[in-house]
Amino acid sequence: MRDLRELDTLLARLDGAGYGAYRALKGGWAIGPGLELHVDHVQGDPFAAPSRVRVHLDAAYAGFDGALLQSEARRTGVAALLARVFSGADRPGHPSPPGARHPVGRRTEDGGAEGRGRGPGGRRGPGRAAEGRESGGSGRSGEIRMEHPGQVVGRQTAVQLHPDGEVEARFTVGLPARGRRILGRAARTLLTRTVPDRIEATLPAAAHDPRALLRAAETQEDQEALRSALLAAGLVAFIADGALLPRRSGRDDRPLPEEEAVLFRSPESLRVTLDTPNSGPITGMGIPEGVTLIVGGGFHGKSTLLRAIERGVRNHAPGDGRERVVTRADAVKVRAEDGRSVAGVDISPFIGELPGGRRTGAFTTPNASGSTSQAAAIMEALEVGASTLLVDEDTAATNLMIRDRRMQQLVPADREPITPFIDRVRALYREAGVSSVLVLGGSGDYLDVADTVLAMHDFHPTEVTARAREVAAATPTGREAGPDTFPWSRAERVPAPGSVSARRGRRPRRIRVHPGGILEFGEERIDLSSIEQIASEAELRTVGYALATLAESAIDGSRSIPEMVRELDARLDAEGLDVVAPSRPGTLAQIRPFEVAAALNRLRTLRLR
Ligand code: ADP
Ligand code: MG
Numbered sequence: 001m002r003d004l005r006e007l008d009t010l011l012a013r014l015d016g017a018g019y020g021a022y023r024a025l026k027g028g029w030a031i032g033p034g035l036e037l038h039v040d041h042v043q044g045d046p047f048a049a050p051s052r053v054r055v056h057l058d059a060a061y062a063g064f065d066g067a068l069l070q071s072e073a074r075r076t077g078v079a080a081l082l083a084r085v086f087s088g089a090d091r092p093g094h095p096s097p098p099g100a101r102h103p104v105g106r107r108t109e110d111g112g113a114e115g116r117g118r119g120p121g122g123r124r125g126p127g128r129a130a131e132g133r134e135s136g137g138s139g140r141s142g143e144i145r146m147e148h149p150g151q152v153v154g155r156q157t158a159v160q161l162h163p164d165g166e167v168e169a170r171f172t173v174g175l176p177a178r179g180r181r182i183l184g185r186a187a188r189t190l191l192t193r194t195v196p197d198r199i200e201a202t203l204p205a206a207a208h209d210p211r212a213l214l215r216a217a218e219t220q221e222d223q224e225a226l227r228s229a230l231l232a233a234g235l236v237a238f239i240a241d242g243a244l245l246p247r248r249s250g251r252d253d254r255p256l257p258e259e260e261a262v263l264f265r266s267p268e269s270l271r272v273t274l275d276t277p278n279s280g281p282i283t284g285m286g287i288p289e290g291v292t293l294i295v296g297g298g299f300h301g302k303s304t305l306l307r308a309i310e311r312g313v314r315n316h317a318p319g320d321g322r323e324r325v326v327t328r329a330d331a332v333k334v335r336a337e338d339g340r341s342v343a344g345v346d347i348s349p350f351i352g353e354l355p356g357g358r359r360t361g362a363f364t365t366p367n368a369s370g371s372t373s374q375a376a377a378i379m380e381a382l383e384v385g386a387s388t389l390l391v392d393e394d395t396a397a398t399n400l401m402i403r404d405r406r407m408q409q410l411v412p413a414d415r416e417p418i419t420p421f422i423d424r425v426r427a428l429y430r431e432a433g434v435s436s437v438l439v440l441g442g443s444g445d446y447l448d449v450a451d452t453v454l455a456m457h458d459f460h461p462t463e464v465t466a467r468a469r470e471v472a473a474a475t476p477t478g479r480e481a482g483p484d485t486f487p488w489s490r491a492e493r494v495p496a497p498g499s500v501s502a503r504r505g506r507r508p509r510r511i512r513v514h515p516g517g518i519l520e521f522g523e524e525r526i527d528l529s530s531i532e533q534i535a536s537e538a539e540l541r542t543v544g545y546a547l548a549t550l551a552e553s554a555i556d557g558s559r560s561i562p563e564m565v566r567e568l569d570a571r572l573d574a575e576g577l578d579v580v581a582p583s584r585p586g587t588l589a590q591i592r593p594f595e596v597a598a599a600l601n602r603l604r605t606l607r608l609r
Pocket of ligand 1: 245246256261262263264296298299300301303304305456
């Protein structure tokens, strides 16, 4: 490995040379005691995607205590803290946190066309622009940036803490230039002072309050334990007393300031206590398996509660407010999404023969309606193995959810292809073991089919199951009872080879994330704005890489969608996130098979064999 002196000599020689000469930096450099810098990719010009680097801190320099290294959960929690601090989000005045409700692209993947020709700080927030100016160079000169983990704590590739105590951090640097001429001195300052200083101030244990490190490790481990406890307790979700559920806004995933929020308090009848390894027994509300209804007046916190449950499939950082809100990892939010494409999904449990005699056993359309899109979302979630469905009235298709007595009389059954969810939800649980948590303030018909009814009032839940039974008995709906079966073929769809490709032109892979949850994939754009359980840009990007990996290695006309996404999930678990992106970017985050399938299902070129 080359050393600092060689780096000095090289950069002195490169000063004033054409930008392409920076390629000589590629490779490893020992830039300090216990500190290595690896330049993996050198940008083509100062306006292009910045150069990708990795740093390795050996265990002695990193200095992490054995207690922080002893489980994967602990290391993951600590690594996320390091990434959060390095990426600068904890600095006061951080301009715009990622991890908003819908992934919001703040930049394109490699700067590409949009990045070209702009001066320092062109599209960046005020807090970030300064770094580019330091060197006085062009384009992204002097910029240091790392993917921000948002509020979620899970496996990611920006900072990793290895079992032996070594730290690996990945980020990008803009190699300095004026015009297209290398600024050798600025590069030297960047690589031998600015970068090591930033590392020194953010990555070693000594840069942190030991209590904060321990808390990050323990919080993560506790969340894993809480989630693991759900199944044995017969619960689909758990919300601890004292949790803070509301967010700052629909675009800002950080918690509402505590003085503005009503903290969660469990109703006595649903109160359960779960054990954690580091915080002892924790008390809160357990949502039991079966059919759960969340009712209550408008603006009383129903959707906020469901959203916290949706995101409970992931762990959250200490101080997020949801770090003790956990949901079974295979719970899937489903919703209406008119206009989406659907490829060969059996939606017949909900929708029979369509106008014109179209059958729905393998329903295909480039332009689904509200009800057919939601029916497809449900069946696709079941195909991949969802144990729990989450539905909010705000985003559901009314005609798929209910049909009341009067409508049953007005529109005869033989003219209505829809069997509403209300007539399937019990059988779905009984026959397929799939629970439902439904936010429904507008239809009392569901009182007949619910096992548990929860009322939200002034952001407080109470259990009203008994009262709901009385109301249901006293005021019958007069509905004709539905079939109460779930005739599900369990067909697993097999994608046709060649119908999924990340290629574009000569590039084997073209994957970018765009604002609003749009994934550019090859020549296609996949709209994932309705996939609310994708919590960050990094997750969206990783879904794209995962899909590309499937296209290249798994879609061979023999494997079904559930087979291939589960296989990939197992590989991600065993080998790490880098298996989907051999270029080893520091911009990946943990994903679930459900979201990979969701992307595949929305790819408009998808065909079945
Ligand atoms: P609903 O679905 O019942 O109509 P929402 O969940 O959309 O209600 O909440 C309405 C508003 O109240 C939102 O702005 C939300 O951020 C806020 N809110 C929700 N829960 C709380 C809470 N526990 N404390 C303070 N504000 C809350
Ligand atoms: Mg609502």
